[in-house]
Amino acid sequence: MAIKVFITDDHYMVVEGIRSLLQHEQNIEWMGHATNATSCLAYLQQEQPDVILMDINMPDKSGIDLCKEVKEKYPSIRIIGLSTFNQQSFIQKMMDNGASGYVLKNATKEEIIEAIETVVSGGKFLSLEAASTMRENRNANIPIITRREKEVLLLIAEGMTNNEIAEKLFISSTTVDTHRKNLLAKFDTRNTASLIRLASQMQFI
Amino acid sequence: MAIKVFITDDHYMVVEGIRSLLQHEQNIEWMGHATNATSCLAYLQQEQPDVILMDINMPDKSGIDLCKEVKEKYPSIRIIGLSTFNQQSFIQKMMDNGASGYVLKNATKEEIIEAIETVVSGGKFLSLEAASTMRENRNANIPIITRREKEVLLLIAEGMTNNEIAEKLFISSTTVDTHRKNLLAKFDTRNTASLIRLASQMQFI
């Protein structure tokens, strides 16, 4: 029986590209596509594919959240993350949320088909490049920050001083200072500049 | 006579998608594709298309630089920028470097064809969304920074202090301070935190 494949990606060209790549495959059945998270969920209420190829960026919701939601409602559906970026933080989050694979948009036809077949048979699949990024950055892990720390981090990024942040949050500036020190420690940075750069790269900001 | 179209994009799926979209068009001739800047330039030495669809992100060179280079060598070729991002800074830079149009990767078949036809007849074409972004951000313009300022900016982002940067670049720390002040002024920011955030968002870092 052919593997039922559905795709959720807001980039029309990518959808068209994958459709064109897979349309002549005997053991793959093209189920259609959605261009946003909402219509993806709506489709799943009617029919369930075996595999969803899912972009990590969608207009209404991040693929990371959508992935979690789909896996909660339909645990048997395999999800393969699809992204332009070979960025460890995204890959990690997708896998944490139940994705079975991750391929980059520069993947070849063979790689996509292999990914689909692998996840259907219960395995995990990472693009060659994605896999090596994971290895490289295994130690460069993403810090876990608290709600308050994130709040302070955003205000720092907006250019506010400790005193201004303190006023805004109705707390003492020494408290803000403490949060700031904890942020520096968690991100393993020496000063504001590298803190903001890292936080920005890791999508905290 | 059919319009000769070439595409330079490192994302195989996008190339495949556009090929699939354009292959049945009567007045468009598919010339092929390159997956990086180097092979694009190599191809152009052999043959020149009328239009190049060019990704703004390439492994070896940014589309922004490649665009400039191609226009210098082959002024008659029209270039259409191709990007996932609807980011004003990219669009602006592509247009400054001689691009005739800019379409997002979620564009429809009709939009792409219209873009190609428009630029061939000498016009400019911006995706609907790209155009509105340009209008929105007309005032939020990207600062023009010098080579040295960019160098200093990157070192600041890495967490180095003025003294460390001074040592590294063999200049006085007061000079670094001056560059720093100019950066703050150009980005219209009050401190390092917002400078780095903005520079990061605008892809300087």
Added chain:
DNA sequence: GGAAAAATCATGGAAAAAGGGGATATAGGC
């Protein structure tokens, strides 16, 4: 060759952040 832009250097003072100590209160999980 001359104008403009970029890069260099400087002084002095105010403001802010970084680094190193602590301490208390409170909520949630086991």
Added chain:
DNA sequence: GCCTATATCCCCTTTTTCCATGATTTTTCC
């Protein structure tokens, strides 16, 4: 009820950045 994580608060010192104001030398471009 105890432990841990989180959030709150404080002091002191040193380092770094920010601000104002100025000037000289090199590059770049027309």
